[in-house]
Amino acid sequence: MDKFSLDFTKGKTIFPKLKKNQIIKAAARFHGHIGPWIVLGLRTGRYAQRVLGGSPFELDARVHCPAKLPYSCFLDGVQLASGCTMGKGNIHHISSSRVWVEFSRKKSTGARFISEKPGKVKASLRIELRPEVWTELHLKHARTIAATEKLSRDIYYRPFNRLFLKTRRI
Numbered sequence: 001m002d003k004f005s006l007d008f009t010k011g012k013t014i015f016p017k018l019k020k021n022q023i024i025k026a027a028a029r030f031h032g033h034i035g036p037w038i039v040l041g042l043r044t045g046r047y048a049q050r051v052l053g054g055s056p057f058e059l060d061a062r063v064h065c066p067a068k069l070p071y072s073c074f075l076d077g078v079q080l081a082s083g084c085t086m087g088k089g090n091i092h093h094i095s096s097s098r099v100w101v102e103f104s105r106k107k108s109t110g111a112r113f114i115s116e117k118p119g120k121v122k123a124s125l126r127i128e129l130r131p132e133v134w135t136e137l138h139l140k141h142a143r144t145i146a147a148t149e150k151l152s153r154d155i156y157y158r159p160f161n162r163l164f165l166k167t168r169r170i
């Protein structure tokens with residue numbers, strides 16, 4: 001098996017093997033820059049994978065955020081870290097004035113091809129940006145690339161509970 005082969009039926013994915021700083025580098029390459037909103041998306045995707053498990057074919061993300069920059073950068077972070085992507089059709093954007101995301105894990109049907117639909121929802125996780133973080137990002141508007149990267153790094157290493165409120169349903 002070559003190193004690019006991933007057996008998604010066993011819930012394996014490339015992302016948990018990446019270290020934190022490797023994910024941020026991959027995000028910079030994929031997205032073109034690093035800012036607080038893509039970092040927030042990365043944190044939610046990473047957290048969902050850790051809590052719900054499953055392969056990028058069993059997870060589904062419904063992302064609520066404003067449909068404009070810089071908020072929409074959040075979507076790319078979710079895609080990269082959770083494996084829920086536009087191409088696979090398992091990420092959905094709902095335009096909203098608040099930022100929250102609902103991840104659900106479907107029951108595996110043992111599908112081996114992308115066209116085979118996963119089963120019913122097994123567990124779900126709602127993650128909502130804390131209102132004080134929303135306020136902070138609007139008060140502390142970073143005006144230079146260096147300031148934006150510093151703020152992004154700070155958010156990347158901040159404890160999850162200080163960024164988000166979460167509810168899990170089984």
Ligand SMILES: [Zn+2]
Nearest residue numbers: 031035038073
């Ligand atoms: Zn961006």
